[in-house]
Amino acid sequence: MDAEHDLEELATMVASLRRHLQRRERARIRNLPIDRGADGKAPEASQASWLRGLEGGLFSDDREAYRATSLEELRAAIGDCRRCKLWPGRTHLVFGVGNPRARVMFIGEGPGRDEDLQGEPFVGRAGQLLTDIIVKGMGLRREDVYIANVIKCRPPENRNPEPDEVEACEPFLLKQIELIKPRVIVALGKFAVQTLLKTKVPIMRLRGVWHEFNGIKIMPTLHPAYLLRNPGDKKLVWQDIKKVIKEFQPPVM
Ligand code: URA
Numbered sequence: 001m002d003a004e005h006d007l008e009e010l011a012t013m014v015a016s017l018r019r020h021l022q023r024r025e026r027a028r029i030r031n032l033p034i035d036r037g038a039d040g041k042a043p044e045a046s047q048a049s050w051l052r053g054l055e056g057g058l059f060s061d062d063r064e065a066y067r068a069t070s071l072e073e074l075r076a077a078i079g080d081c082r083r084c085k086l087w088p089g090r091t092h093l094v095f096g097v098g099n100p101r102a103r104v105m106f107i108g109e110g111p112g113r114d115e116d117l118q119g120e121p122f123v124g125r126a127g128q129l130l131t132d133i134i135v136k137g138m139g140l141r142r143e144d145v146y147i148a149n150v151i152k153c154r155p156p157e158n159r160n161p162e163p164d165e166v167e168a169c170e171p172f173l174l175k176q177i178e179l180i181k182p183r184v185i186v187a188l189g190k191f192a193v194q195t196l197l198k199t200k201v202p203i204m205r206l207r208g209v210w211h212e213f214n215g216i217k218i219m220p221t222l223h224p225a226y227l228l229r230n231p232g233d234k235k236l237v238w239q240d241i242k243k244v245i246k247e248f249q250p251p252v253m
Pocket of ligand 1: 108109110111112115120121122123124126127149225
């Protein structure tokens with residue numbers, strides 16, 4: 001049984017390494033020399049806290065992204081991205097929108113048709129519902145919060161993101177979080193929360209309970225697109241959002 005488990009783990013690692021090498025190939029990365037100073041030591045990345053050390057790992061293809069000190073620098077580092085197979089189908093890469101110093105960050109799954117066309121997250125029907133949650137529910141403006149997705153390009157026919165796509169985009173989401181330093185993340189739906197918490201636990205069991213992500217509180221809740229299909233569950237989201245509001249009592253924004 002243990003040997004079987006070890007083999008499965010090895011196969012997962014090999015698949016991940018293969019995707020990593022394919023991404024490097026697509027991005028035409030042949031070599032990533034590390035600049036070394038006169039003392040022969042690699043320079044310290046200007047990293048705060050929890051991303052430190054990932055330059056050779058998660059960010060091995062993306063030194064510029066790893067070192068970005070603003071959202072603008074990060075966006076520039078992502079460039080005309082071809083790191084996964086979604087790029088040929090996109091109109092716009094949907095990076096994120098909002099206050100770069102937001103206390104609350106909303107993270108969804110990936111752009112849909114409207115978002116792809118407009119280059120902004122959550123602008124379609126699900127986006128209108130999210131805007132209602134922010135404005136009518138929380139008494140904030142969209143510009144007060146930051147909104148981003150796990151993946152930045154629209155999957156064909158709005159299918160679920162695939163593991164290689166999530167893997168290719170994840171460093172940029174992590175970097176966005178690290179730059180914004182929100183006090184609370186509201187994870188919208190299973191992809192956002194499962195990606196951040198590295199879990200397969202179903203959203204219905206994760207939602208409504210505070211979780212922790214590198215010192216940031218995460219409140220998982222149901223995705224607005226799910227609510228459009230299941231309006232009866234809006235009350236669950238309201239329960240979750242009330243916990244977020246309470247976190248900011250007395251109001252700080
Ligand atoms: N659904 C998402 O998860 N993100 C968007 O930006 C739009 C719809």
